[in-house]
Amino acid sequence: MPAIVPGGWGCSTSHLQMQRRYYGFMATTTIGFAVADEDRDRLDRLVQHFGAGNRSAFLRAALPVMEALARADRLRELQARNAERVAAAGLDPAGLLDAIKASYKGERDPR
Secondary structure, eight states, rough: OOBBBSSSTTOBBBHHHHHHHHHHTOOOOOOOOOHHHHHHHHHHHHHHHHTOOOOOHHHHHHHHHHHHHHHHHHHHHHHHHHHHHHHTOOOOHHHHHHHHHHHHOSSSSOO
């Protein structure tokens, strides 16, 4: 079993070594951003937990999570828009399902 990094909140040394090797081959750019004073402790705790104290590792871990949240937001927007279109067409959810099934069978209008 890999050794756990002291204070690393579950990050193993092998994971951190692998991460260093992987990102050692990638081009990097240093960017700056501001953090409100009242958010600093919170950020530091999250960086310690998810990045073993490394802000870059934390950001790399946060990116896929934020991308997943963005996809979920987009899906909710599409579902709401489609619900409006279904209602405008005078279909209820069951009617929509019947229309989809009919279209797969090659029928014109299930109503």
